[in-house]
Amino acid sequence: MDFVKTKDGSYTAFNQKYQEHYHALSGAIKEAKEKFYLPAGIKNGMKILDLGFGLGYNTAVTIHNHQDLRITALENDTSILKAISSLPKPKEYEKEFQLLKKLVKKKTLTDSAKNIIELIRGNAIDLIYTLPTSYYDRIYFAPFSQINQPEIWCVSVFSELCRILHKKGKMISYPCGKRIKKNLEQVGFKIIEPDQVNNRKFPLVAMKIKGSPLFG
Numbered sequence: 001m002d003f004v005k006t007k008d009g010s011y012t013a014f015n016q017k018y019q020e021h022y023h024a025l026s027g028a029i030k031e032a033k034e035k036f037y038l039p040a041g042i043k044n045g046m047k048i049l050d051l052g053f054g055l056g057y058n059t060a061v062t063i064h065n066h067q068d069l070r071i072t073a074l075e076n077d078t079s080i081l082k083a084i085s086s087l088p089k090p091k092e093y094e095k096e097f098q099l100l101k102k103l104v105k106k107k108t109l110t111d112s113a114k115n116i117i118e119l120i121r122g123n124a125i126d127l128i129y130t131l132p133t134s135y136y137d138r139i140y141f142a143p144f145s146q147i148n149q150p151e152i153w154c155v156s157v158f159s160e161l162c163r164i165l166h167k168k169g170k171m172i173s174y175p176c177g178k179r180i181k182k183n184l185e186q187v188g189f190k191i192i193e194p195d196q197v198n199n200r201k202f203p204l205v206a207m208k209i210k211g212s213p214l215f216g
């Protein structure tokens, strides 16, 4: 797989099927930190779903300097998982990426800080139905964009994400427009991040405020 260097020096890849890079070209590490990890407000001991694990940046940045996290990672593309072994590793996160390389060959790994990471291969649209109710503190919802992958940005998926989140748990995703936000609100989320007149630059943070009215 060919890697593309992003502006912060970290590397991403290009997906032919969805005609999209795995990260913004402004930086793969920058995206993982600024669009997912920091807005999520991660605390030790949290349970996190990383939907769209890809090259693993969101998980790598999240376990760095944390302990006792429990991360469930979902990914359906074997080729991107294999690519982790040849990805030029960002210096700051070298240890975490060495761990993820091992994770690809196993199903579950525990690191020295007692973070437990489970990698489940398969279609997240089906797998979310098998995940426990009111379990996760945070969800990183990181598939491809709404334009290129509309089938996953839908009410039935959002409803399941709401079901598996703890009350007041948060889902973090890419900046998105009014229609997606309305659909999230419909299933029991409250949009809580600054949203200055629908400015698309902010990451999306949606908090669960009630059980999914569609699926109980």
Ligand SMILES: C[S@@+](CC[C@H](N)C(=O)[O-])C[C@H]1O[C@@H](n2cnc3c(N)ncnc32)[C@H](O)[C@@H]1O
Binding pocket: 021, 022, 023, 032, 051, 052, 053, 054, 055, 056, 057, 058, 059, 074, 075, 076, 077, 080, 122, 123, 124, 125, 142, 143, 144, 145, 152
């Ligand atoms: C934009 S990339 C996310 C990149 C990732 N956050 C990272 O740090 O590399 C989207 C990822 O979601 C995965 N994906 C998309 N649809 C999926 C699905 N239905 N089930 C599982 N994984 C999916 C893709 O294969 C891809 O790896």
